[in-house]
Amino acid sequence: MLLSRNEADVDLVEGFLAGDADALRAAWDAWGGMIHRFAARSLPTTADAEDVTQQVFVDAWRGRERFDPELGALPAWLFGIARRKVVDRLRALQRAPLPAGDPDDIRTADLEIERTADRMLVADALARLPLDRRQIVELAFFDDLTHTQIAARLDLPLGTVKSHLRRGLATLRRSIVTERTS
Amino acid sequence: MSHLDPDTLTLLALGEESEGMDGHLASCGTCSAELDELRRTVDAGRTIDRSERAPAPPDHLWDRIAAELALEPAAAHGRNGNGPTAAGHSPTPPPAAAPPAHTAPPAPPAHAAPPAHAAHAGVAAQAVPPAQAGPPSQAGPPVQDTHTATPPAQAGVPAQPAGPTAPADGRPPSGPRSRARASKRRRAGLVMSALAGVVALAVVAALGLSSARPRVVAQTALAPLDGSSLAGSAQLVERAGALELRVDLDVAADTDRYYELWLLDTSGDLLVSLGPITGDGVHALPAGLAVADYPVVDVSSERFDGDPAHSGDSLSRGTLPV
Numbered sequence: 001m002l003l004s005r006n007e008a009d010v011d012l013v014e015g016f017l018a019g020d021a022d023a024l025r026a027a028w029d030a031w032g033g034m035i036h037r038f039a040a041r042s043l044p045t046t047a048d049a050e051d052v053t054q055q056v057f058v059d060a061w062r063g064r065e066r067f068d069p070e071l072g073a074l075p076a077w078l079f080g081i082a083r084r085k086v087v088d089r090l091r092a093l094q095r096a097p098l099p100a101g102d103p104d105d106i107r108t109a110d111l112e113i114e115r116t117a118d119r120m121l122v123a124d125a126l127a128r129l130p131l132d133r134r135q136i137v138e139l140a141f142f143d144d145l146t147h148t149q150i151a152a153r154l155d156l157p158l159g160t161v162k163s164h165l166r167r168g169l170a171t172l173r174r175s176i177v178t179e180r181t182s
Numbered sequence: 183m184s185h186l187d188p189d190t191l192t193l194l195a196l197g198e199e200s201e202g203m204d205g206h207l208a209s210c211g212t213c214s215a216e217l218d219e220l221r222r223t224v225d226a227g228r229t230i231d232r233s234e235r236a237p238a239p240p241d242h243l244w245d246r247i248a249a250e251l252a253l254e255p256a257a258a259h260g261r262n263g264n265g266p267t268a269a270g271h272s273p274t275p276p277p278a279a280a281p282p283a284h285t286a287p288p289a290p291p292a293h294a295a296p297p298a299h300a301a302h303a304g305v306a307a308q309a310v311p312p313a314q315a316g317p318p319s320q321a322g323p324p325v326q327d328t329h330t331a332t333p334p335a336q337a338g339v340p341a342q343p344a345g346p347t348a349p350a351d352g353r354p355p356s357g358p359r360s361r362a363r364a365s366k367r368r369r370a371g372l373v374m375s376a377l378a379g380v381v382a383l384a385v386v387a388a389l390g391l392s393s394a395r396p397r398v399v400a401q402t403a404l405a406p407l408d409g410s411s412l413a414g415s416a417q418l419v420e421r422a423g424a425l426e427l428r429v430d431l432d433v434a435a436d437t438d439r440y441y442e443l444w445l446l447d448t449s450g451d452l453l454v455s456l457g458p459i460t461g462d463g464v465h466a467l468p469a470g471l472a473v474a475d476y477p478v479v480d481v482s483s484e485r486f487d488g489d490p491a492h493s494g495d496s497l498s499r500g501t502l503p504v
Contacts, residue, residue, distance in 0.1 A: 021251075024251075035239070050243055053239070054250065057247045118225075118226035119226045122226040141227045142228070147198065163189075165189075169224070176222070177222075
């Protein structure tokens with residue numbers, strides 16, 4: 001969440017793409033807990049959650065050349081893999097609603113998984129926003145302040161607040177939408 | 183047809199400025215798709231469970247991953263904050279800033295109840311002039327320190343006494359881009375100084391939750407003060423959710439005095455004793471201690487006089503870049 005984050009992330013992503021196992025380890029440290037929790041919430045047993053978490057990182061590493069930083073952030077990509085693994089596992093366990101059939105129900109279940117993933121990814125990305133931007137976005141999210149109210153509260157020009165909101169939201173959005181395009 | 187500008191879309195996604203846009207949105211797939219994704223982002227953001235923190239991933243699971251991928255042992259052992267890491271590729275990784283960037287718990291630290299309150303208190307506090315904004319330890323570092331291209335963990339560091347390990351010197355120089363950003367932000371300096379301090383605390387408070395592996399959060403040399411030759415080093419280490427101070431010190435045995443380890447604030451007004459010290463050792467920090475408020479590691483010489491206060495006779499000091 002530090003301002004140095006961008007540089008550090010670039011290093012991480014470059015290392016990851018270059019096959020530097022330390023970068024995989026760094027990604028594990030940063031997002032392994034989140035992925036694991038996501039799997040644990042979505043799957044019935046600890047063993048399932050651990051298997052899926054393991055598969056996510058193993059697959060991500062083996063398929064790292066498919067990760068395109070232009071399309072989205074690394075955690076979003078990892079979550080895309082995790083979501084597919086979770087859904088596959090649920091289907092294999094016959095836990096998915098009506099595995100044989102009703103597409104609406106399946107879509108609802110998938111949507112719920114997607115929402116959980118979105119929340120975790122946005123929370124993670126929010127924590128990593130530059131400090132000033134994050135504060136402004138949090139005021140808009142959690143205190144429901146308008147940009148005018150935020151500007152007044154922080155004694156900042158309106159344009160500054162708008163710009164932080166726009167760029168902050170763009171970053172958060174980038175944290176969740178990659179799996180759509182990949 | 184011109185599209186809605188990004189600021190407008192942003193405000194729409196946040197639920198502001200709805201009048202007059204419906205017509206365009208109804209007829210423009212590009213803008214409405216854009217808005218949909220922004221709304222999805224806002225919906226996710228507004229439903230974040232602010233009390234949630236994802237736990238550190240289980241170590242044994244990493245072992246399984248490393249084993250399945252047959253990773254080299256160096257990587258399989260992982261990072262300890264000093265070792266070769268992805269973040270370590272930067273020319274001179276700031277010891278305090280780099281590790282949390284990758285190991286902060288996935289749920290935002292400041293979303294935890296106490297830091298969140300602190301953060302909002304900080305936001306409110308800076309609405310009044312800084313002179314009235316409470317003690318310096320809450321208002322953050324002096325304004326001149328906050329040309330805010332600095333990472334928060336460093337921006338939150340109170341002005342460092344010039345010392346052998348002044349950490350600000352060790353961080354990579356700001357690039358032209360961040361300098362440009364810095365000047366843009368300068369006007370918001372007061373605000374940011376207040377916020378930076380608060381979030382630095384939140385970061386420190388959150389460090390204890392991120393990992394079970396020992397990880398060096400910050401370190402400093404302990405330099406002898408006037409008339410003393412006592413030197414050594416101290417590492418702030420996070421282990422199993424708690425912070426501890428590992429001290430490496432050349433202490434001469436003495437029978438009528440002993441040495442005591444302290445954490446001080448930068449003004450030297452506030453202090454926390456970590457107990458007597460006999461040389462190298464590990465000293466647990468009280469849970470909940472905001473290290474950013476007490477970044478100065480101090481070793482004092484104490485008499486056996488039964489007085490628990492600091493003798494005023496400091497032998498060695500260093501400042502942790504927290």
